[in-house]
Amino acid sequence: MASLFDDVDDTDVALDQVVDEIKSLDPDGKRWAEVLRHTYDMIYNGSETGRFRWADLMKTEKTHFGTLFEINAQREFEFDGGDTTDFRIAGHQVDAKWSQRDGGWMLPPEVLNELALVATGSDVAATFSIGVVRVTPAHRREGENRDKKSSLNQAGREAVRWIWRDAPMPANILLQLPAAVVDQIFDSSSGSERVNRLFRVAEGKLVHRSVVRTVAMQLDDQKRVRNNGGARTALKSEGVIILSGYYAHIAERLGVPVPDFKHYISVRVVPGGNSDPMISGARWRRARPGEPICIAPDLPRRGIREED
Incomplete structure (x- = not known):
């Protein structure tokens, strides 16, 4: 600054x-x-x-x-x-x-x-x-x-x-999305579904952990995001991965804003080429509008960085 x-x-x-x-x-x-x-x-x-x-x-x-x-x-x-x-x-x-x-x-x-x-x-x-x-x-x-x-x-x-x-300062994404989109996010009685909707519409944008807690109306934002039943599981079939600060290197290679440990970012991906990042043993890149949806890869376990 x-x-x-x-x-x-x-x-x-x-x-x-x-x-x-x-x-x-x-x-x-x-x-x-x-x-x-x-x-x-x-x-x-x-x-x-x-x-x-x-x-x-x-x-x-x-x-x-x-x-x-x-x-x-x-x-x-x-x-x-x-x-x-x-x-x-x-x-x-x-x-x-x-x-x-x-x-x-x-x-x-x-x-x-x-x-x-x-x-x-x-x-x-x-x-x-x-x-x-x-x-x-x-x-x-x-x-x-x-x-x-x-x-x-x-x-x-x-x-x-x-x-x-x-x-x-770190942005409140709910104040930057169109009001009709925010209303649609909250138009569900399920905290999990509201979080899924948030990451769908905020693809490619940084989402602060506090926003996830607000949308979920729950303190444990990580529970609503992680693989076993969270948004990563729900959005995998839609080709979406959700990156945190642990995966900053992947975000950088995908060309999206890089999250720190207080932010997440959702990215829709498709199979890529030699210059794209390695995720779960294959190359992936950010999907372009209109490209077919494919199943997203699993993210590597924390602390494991795949060779590029």
Whole structure:
């Protein structure tokens, strides 16, 4: 992920040190991206509720998102606690502030003149932004709410030192598929059938494990995917294999997005030629639209990599 630094006053040494520490802990932003993905998934609680949209949440749950974001960030990076703020980073007090609306961070009186880590994101766009700003009186709006909190004014928003701006985070595929397709996925009382439908329509796209749990409404996503009765068994006759991080090398050779250990990808395959990957002793390639369906090969056992 590329970093973005706006032109700002560079005399705030503490702010510089906090930004440098955040970058040193996570140079490409992938850990922060996972923090946001995990926080969205926690608040949806899809394995119990089947929810996957921000609009599905109650007002109290939306308000609680910021607290979960703070907790998950502290667990991931093991920041020390501050005296009057959430964290202490590079020896400086930093308060964590989340807003679903860019610029909507609410700042309590105790954050005045302290540093704030401000974050926002869009699950629909699968992006997030994180920056740091000094909450000076000149950066705050004059009006306050009942809790004596106020937001950043125009000068304050312009003073944010953005570390990542609209950077990618793991996508919620259910928000990227057409609504009619998602409705068809959920139009079954069987968790297994819903997962089968998901992998049919999401062929060639990365599917996060949390999405499988949401569709299945079950915590054990691996049970719904594996060979003995899961989606791999059900879709084998349709020519579909389902790859996880254990089979990243096969995905790479097939020319599809490469899953890590938090993602799956379904791929329809047909017999291939000498330049194609070896699966179960034969060459296979990704099927083209309209090609006849054949029975998919079994995937090799974990830890076994066939010679190409």
